[in-house]
Amino acid sequence: xxxxIYSQKVEFGDCDPARIVxxxxxxxxxxxxxxxxxVECGVPPWHETERTLxxxxxxxxxxxxxxxxxxSYGDVLQIHTSIAEWRGKSFxxxxxxxxxxxxxxxGGADLIMECDEVRIFAARRDGEPxxxxxxxxPEAIRKLCE
Amino acid sequence: xxxxIYSQKVEFGDCDPARIVxxxxxxxxxxxxxxxxxVECGVPPWHETERTLxxxxxxxxxxxxxxxxxxSYGDVLQIHTSIAEWRGKSFxxxxxxxxxxxxxxxGGADLIMECDEVRIFAARRDGEPxxxxxxxxPEAIRKLCE
Amino acid sequence: xxxxIYSQKVEFGDCDPARIVxxxxxxxxxxxxxxxxxVECGVPPWHETERTLxxxxxxxxxxxxxxxxxxSYGDVLQIHTSIAEWRGKSFxxxxxxxxxxxxxxxGGADLIMECDEVRIFAARRDGEPxxxxxxxxPEAIRKLCE
Amino acid sequence: xxxxIYSQKVEFGDCDPARIVxxxxxxxxxxxxxxxxxVECGVPPWHETERTLxxxxxxxxxxxxxxxxxxSYGDVLQIHTSIAEWRGKSFxxxxxxxxxxxxxxxGGADLIMECDEVRIFAARRDGEPxxxxxxxxPEAIRKLCE
Numbered sequence: 114x115x116x117x118i119y120s121q122k123v124e125f126g127d128c129d130p131a132r133i134v135x136x137x138x139x140x141x142x143x144x145x146x147x148x149x150x151x152v153e154c155g156v157p158p159w160h161e162t163e164r165t166l167x168x169x170x171x172x173x174x175x176x177x178x179x180x181x182x183x184x185s186y187g188d189v190l191q192i193h194t195s196i197a198e199w200r201g202k203s204f205x206x207x208x209x210x211x212x213x214x215x216x217x218x219x220g221g222a223d224l225i226m227e228c229d230e231v232r233i234f235a236a237r238r239d240g241e242p243x244x245x246x247x248x249x250x251p252e253a254i255r256k257l258c259e
Numbered sequence: 260x261x262x263x264i265y266s267q268k269v270e271f272g273d274c275d276p277a278r279i280v281x282x283x284x285x286x287x288x289x290x291x292x293x294x295x296x297x298v299e300c301g302v303p304p305w306h307e308t309e310r311t312l313x314x315x316x317x318x319x320x321x322x323x324x325x326x327x328x329x330x331s332y333g334d335v336l337q338i339h340t341s342i343a344e345w346r347g348k349s350f351x352x353x354x355x356x357x358x359x360x361x362x363x364x365x366g367g368a369d370l371i372m373e374c375d376e377v378r379i380f381a382a383r384r385d386g387e388p389x390x391x392x393x394x395x396x397p398e399a400i401r402k403l404c405e
Numbered sequence: 406x407x408x409x410i411y412s413q414k415v416e417f418g419d420c421d422p423a424r425i426v427x428x429x430x431x432x433x434x435x436x437x438x439x440x441x442x443x444v445e446c447g448v449p450p451w452h453e454t455e456r457t458l459x460x461x462x463x464x465x466x467x468x469x470x471x472x473x474x475x476x477s478y479g480d481v482l483q484i485h486t487s488i489a490e491w492r493g494k495s496f497x498x499x500x501x502x503x504x505x506x507x508x509x510x511x512g513g514a515d516l517i518m519e520c521d522e523v524r525i526f527a528a529r530r531d532g533e534p535x536x537x538x539x540x541x542x543p544e545a546i547r548k549l550c551e
Numbered sequence: 552x553x554x555x556i557y558s559q560k561v562e563f564g565d566c567d568p569a570r571i572v573x574x575x576x577x578x579x580x581x582x583x584x585x586x587x588x589x590v591e592c593g594v595p596p597w598h599e600t601e602r603t604l605x606x607x608x609x610x611x612x613x614x615x616x617x618x619x620x621x622x623s624y625g626d627v628l629q630i631h632t633s634i635a636e637w638r639g640k641s642f643x644x645x646x647x648x649x650x651x652x653x654x655x656x657x658g659g660a661d662l663i664m665e666c667d668e669v670r671i672f673a674a675r676r677d678g679e680p681x682x683x684x685x686x687x688x689p690e691a692i693r694k695l696c697e
Contacts, residue, residue, distance in 0.1 A: 122583075124579075124582070124583040124586065125421060125422060125582070125583070125586050125597065125608070126421055126427045126429065126579060126582050126583065128421060128422050129316075129417060129418055129420060129421070129422070130305070130306070130316075130417065130420050130421070130422065130424045130478070131305075131315045131316050131318070131381070131391070132389050132422045132598070133318070133389050133391070135290070135418045136286065136290065136318070136319050136322075137283050137284075137286035137287045137290060137418065138283075140282065140283035140286050141283045141562075141564060144281070144282065144283060144562070144563070144564050145560075145562040145563070145564065148562065148563050148624075158624070158625055159276070159277075159563070160276070160570070169277045170275075170276075170277050170563070172277070172279070172282070172326070172329070173282050173324075173326050174325065174326050175323075175324065175325050175326065176282075176322075176323070176324050176326075177321075177322070177323045177324075178319075178321070178322050178323075179320070179321050180318070180319050180320050180321065180322075183318070183389055183390065183391060184389075185389040186422070186586075186596070187596055235277070243278050243279050243329055243330075243331040244329065245277070245279070245329060268437075270433075270436070270437040270440065271436070271437070271440050271451065271462070271567060271568060272433060272436050272437065272567055272573045272575065274567060274568050275563060275564055275566060275567070275568070276563065276566050276567070276568065276570040276624070278452070278568045281564045283564065287416075287418060290416070290417070290418050291414075291416040291417070291418065294416065294417050294478075304478070304479055305417065306424070316417070332440075332450070332568070333450055421608075422597070422598070422608075423597075423607045423608050423610070423673070423683070424681050425610070425681050425683070427582070428578065428582065428610070428611050428614075429575050429576075429578035429579045429582060430575075432574065432575035432578050433575045436573070436574065436575060451568070451569075452568070461569045462567075462568075462569050464569070464571070464574070464618070464621070465574050465616075465618050466617070466618050467615075467616065467617050467618065468574075468614075468615070468616050468618075469613075469614070469615045469616075470611075470613070470614050470615075471612070471613050472610070472611050472612050472613065472614075475610070475681055475682065475683060476681075477681040527569070535570050535571050535621055535622075535623040536621065537569070537571070537621060
């Protein structure tokens, strides 16, 4: 199973008045990690797949996240991303956000949060500029990612 | 059961190259809707509760979201927020994001996404500037919100 | 000279560990105020003007902002937007961000920040998906905005 | 004159429906580059300087930015940051955002945007949680940065 690692430094402006990462920022980074996974596997950028396969991206249909520890500015995070499950018209992408600049009780990096996403390969619906529909998972892309 | 409604207009910059709302923005708005709920119920701002109750906010420990329809700029969203469950040291806050400028098949507003969050009332841990701990749900706050 | 007013509530997550608005958020709101001005003047959304006039939006070429007072969560801001100058292929849009929930020394609303932007009406360059060029200011749009 | 370089990859979600970087994101990155400069020069994090010098950060009082070329997702940006001028109670920080994955006509990296910021070293005003005031530029910090 392929895994990609996306690194992200936490900045001052990513934190809120409680001085910890404001949680929507985790989703910004996880979305970048999601695309990074496909890039690392050799999948072309979405503006290319739009022309070749009709795929405009991999929008979310479901996400479930657990927040384990807080992070703050100065921390360096590493997001470990893999595909946990392939389905007919969707897939489950798993992200584990670790703090690279620390060690947890067991001697490994601290787990900050983890997230399972259900995503689809989306195409536009004809004639509606913002409506999308799920395509069957393309074999060519699946092979690159396994 | 109390419900608060938070309105949010979708802007051009909230949308991504696929021309639909970039999903982390939903979490920005839901976080605002979460705090809006407490304000509507009469709970003071967190910089006040920090002094009076030691509460610095209500950070997330778990969130589960389903994305039903896309939204784009020009849309007006209404987020319906309530407390679905009170637990000893946490609570479940439920958010339903509806498109106010449209009607679904059943004649009501379109459901765009929905989200169940588990949140805590957090205090700082002594001596650690960014570490937090969960407090028992304060009775006074619970009464204001029921 | 037409003026449009865009209202924006400051949220907890818009503020940084210093508890004041993290300044890039002002530019998010000003960009929304910029588009709001055109909408209020009757200019169609950019996905329509892309089809009719080839205009994909009004990207910035220059911005100059002064930050006068801080704002924090709970504040309600009003952004007063107008066109200060029309040029051949660009225009100067002026934004004044006032705090609506306060009064300054002179009895009026507090000025929080102000910003002069130079923007263009942009079209795509042929064959380059992300390259843009400035169009002459369209007479029809200028008339709507004066 | 010291210079620090801050690297930033442009992500899908940083781009707007015109497929180019939504400009407020440049200010997010420049703010990170501003703090990165001080960190590289050996200045402690703001939560430490708050205790030692009363300095909570370096908020903006004025910024002037020119946008020269567009950037899009997949681009790698390098922000070159230096102090262009020291004043009594403020300083001018200069940022040049270059595209590292490309070459301009002259054979060097493309200039994407540049920005001169006037910032202050800020302390809290007594008794007002969100009001700030400018301190004289601390000699110790200035020496680290020259």
